[in-house]
Amino acid sequence: MFNQVKTKLSLLFTFSILCLLILFILLLYFNISHFINEKDRDEIQTFYNNEKMDFIEDLYDNDDHGMEFDPNRTVFYYVFNQDDRFIHGEETTQSLFGWIRENPLFTGESFTKKAEWKQKHFLVVKHPLVTEGYKHGFVILGKEITAEKHLIQNITWLLFALTILFSILFAFMGYYLAGQAMKPIKMAFSKQEKFVSDASHELRTPLSIFYSSIDVLIREEKENLSVYGQEVLQDLKIEASLMNDLINNLLMLARSDKNQLIMEKDYINLSKLVSSTYKRFIRKKQDHIRFEQQIECEVYLNCDENRIQQLLYILLDNAFRYTNQGRVTVSLKSENDKILLTVEDTGCGISQTDIPYIFDRFYRADLSREKGGSGLGLSIAKTIVEVHGGGISVSSIEGEGSIFTISFKK
Numbered sequence: 001m002f003n004q005v006k007t008k009l010s011l012l013f014t015f016s017i018l019c020l021l022i023l024f025i026l027l028l029y030f031n032i033s034h035f036i037n038e039k040d041r042d043e044i045q046t047f048y049n050n051e052k053m054d055f056i057e058d059l060y061d062n063d064d065h066g067m068e069f070d071p072n073r074t075v076f077y078y079v080f081n082q083d084d085r086f087i088h089g090e091e092t093t094q095s096l097f098g099w100i101r102e103n104p105l106f107t108g109e110s111f112t113k114k115a116e117w118k119q120k121h122f123l124v125v126k127h128p129l130v131t132e133g134y135k136h137g138f139v140i141l142g143k144e145i146t147a148e149k150h151l152i153q154n155i156t157w158l159l160f161a162l163t164i165l166f167s168i169l170f171a172f173m174g175y176y177l178a179g180q181a182m183k184p185i186k187m188a189f190s191k192q193e194k195f196v197s198d199a200s201h202e203l204r205t206p207l208s209i210f211y212s213s214i215d216v217l218i219r220e221e222k223e224n225l226s227v228y229g230q231e232v233l234q235d236l237k238i239e240a241s242l243m244n245d246l247i248n249n250l251l252m253l254a255r256s257d258k259n260q261l262i263m264e265k266d267y268i269n270l271s272k273l274v275s276s277t278y279k280r281f282i283r284k285k286q287d288h289i290r291f292e293q294q295i296e297c298e299v300y301l302n303c304d305e306n307r308i309q310q311l312l313y314i315l316l317d318n319a320f321r322y323t324n325q326g327r328v329t330v331s332l333k334s335e336n337d338k339i340l341l342t343v344e345d346t347g348c349g350i351s352q353t354d355i356p357y358i359f360d361r362f363y364r365a366d367l368s369r370e371k372g373g374s375g376l377g378l379s380i381a382k383t384i385v386e387v388h389g390g391g392i393s394v395s396s397i398e399g400e401g402s403i404f405t406i407s408f409k410k
Contacts, residue, residue, distance in 0.1 A: 006178045013174035018167050025159045032155060036148050040123050041112065044141050047075045048127055055079045056129050056136050058088045069094055074143055079129075081137040092144060093120065100124065100140060110138075114145070121149040207247065211240040249376045253361065253383060261387055263304040270301040270308070270339065274332050277312045281320070289323055294331035301339055301408055303388050311384045314377045315343040315404050323347030326401070334410070341406040350396040358394065 059081050068090045078089035078097055091097055099117050100106050106113065112125045124142035128135055214237045222230060252261065278293045285291045301308070312330075319328045326346030333340050350358060357363045359382045362375040385392045385406055396402035 006175070006182050009178035009181065010171065010174040013177065014167065014170045017170045017174070018163075021163060021166055021170075025163060029156060029159060033152050036152060037123075040143060040145055040148060041125070044075055044123065044125050044143060047077075048125070048139070048141055051077070052129065055139050056131065059129070059136050067091065067097060075141055076143065077139055077141045079137065079139050082135055087137070096122075106140070119146075120144055121146045207240060207244055211237070211244065214240060246376070249380055252380060253376070261383075263307065263387055265302050265304050267300050267302050268305050268308075269298070270303070270341075271295055271297050271299045271332060273305060273309060274312065274330060274341070277309060277316070278330055281316050285320065285328075288325045289320065290327045292327060292329045294329065294333070296333045299332055299334050299339055301410075303408070307384045307388075311381050311406070312341075312343075314381045318377060319343050319345040319347065319402075319404075323401070337410050339408040339410060341408070342403060344401065344403045346401040349398040349400050350394065350402055351398045355394060355396060359392070 055077070058079050066088065069092075070090055071092055073090060073092045076089070076091040076093070076096065078091075078100070079087045081087055086097075086101075089097060096117070103115070105115060106124060106126065108126070110126050110128060112123070115122050115124060121144065122142050123145045124140060126138060126140050128138045130136070214233055217225075218230070218233050218237065225233070274295050275293070278291070278295070282291050316328070316330065323345045324347065327344075328346075329342075329344045331340075331342045331344070354363075359378050361379045363379075382392050385408075388408060390406055390408040392404065392406050394402060394404050
C-alpha cells in the first residue's frame, strides 16, 4: 500500500515539475525563435529603407546593370519595374533568382515568407517601390537564414535532451522526497496496525470467557432469573457475539495489511456456492422484497470458498438491509476471460459524495447510521476480492438502488 502511495506521489511530483519545465522550455524556445526571426526581418527592412531611393533610380537608369553575384553579401535583392520586368539585382546564391521567379509561393503585392531550396533556408520579402502615391515597381529582398535555422534546431534538440535529463532527475528526486514524506505516516500507520492487532488478540480471551459465562448463566440459572433478567442476558449474549465478529474482522484486516492473510484456495463450483447462498437468504427474506437470481451453470473459480461465501453474505446482507421494498438480484456469469458476480438492489442507494469512501474502514454514510453495523463490511469485501486478484466496483443512484460488481480472472 505504501509503495503504491509513494509511487503515485513520485509521479505527481515529477509530472508537476515536468509540466513547469516544459512550459519554461516552450516559452524560452518561442522567445529565442521570435528574437532571431525579428532580427532577420529588421535587417532586411533596414536594408530596404536605406536602399529604396537607389532602387528607384535603377528603374530609370538607362544602363543595363543586370544580375550581379556576390557571395559575401548578407541581403540579396531583385528590382522590377511596374510592368514586372526585371531591371537589376544582386544575389548571394547562384540561380536563386530563377527559382524565386518560377515559384508560385512568391506572389502577391507584398509578402514576408520563409522557404527552403537546395537544403538552404531563405527569408524572402517583397516591397512595392512607391513615392508620393506613385508606384514605380517593386523589389524582392531576402537573406539566407540557414545558420539561424540550424541554430534554432540545435537549441530545440538541446532543450529536448535537457527535458529528458531533468525528467529522470525529477523522478528520482520525487521518489526520494515521497519516501521521506511517507516515513512519519508509515510509522504512525504501523503503530495503529500493531495496536489493532494486539488489542484484538488481547480481547479475544476475555470476550470468549464473557460469552461462555453468559451461556452458562442462561443454561443453568434460567429458572432463577426474572423475565427481565433473562432478556438482559440475551441482549448481553447478542452484543458479545457482535463484539466477537468485530474483533475477528479487525484481525482479518490486520493480517491483510501485513500480507499474512491465509487463503486456502481450490477450484470450486462457484455456481453451486452462489445458489446455496441464495437459498439460505431466500428463506429469511422479508415478504415485501423479491429476491431473484440469474446464475450461470458450471462456473468454476480458484478461490477460498469460505472467504467468497463471506463476501456474498456481506453484499447480500447490505442489499437487504438498505432495501425497504422492491427487488434484490444476485447474478453470476462467465464473460470472455472474466467471471462477473453482481448484487443489485432497488433500495435507498448511495449518494455520489459517499461512493468514493464506502470501502474505507469504519466509513458510514448518513443513512447507514440508522441501520447498525460496524462499518467494516465493505472494507472486508474489498480485501477478499483483492486477495483473489479481482476488482470490485459500485454504481448507484440515490433513491433508486445500487449495483455492486465483482470481477475475477478465470
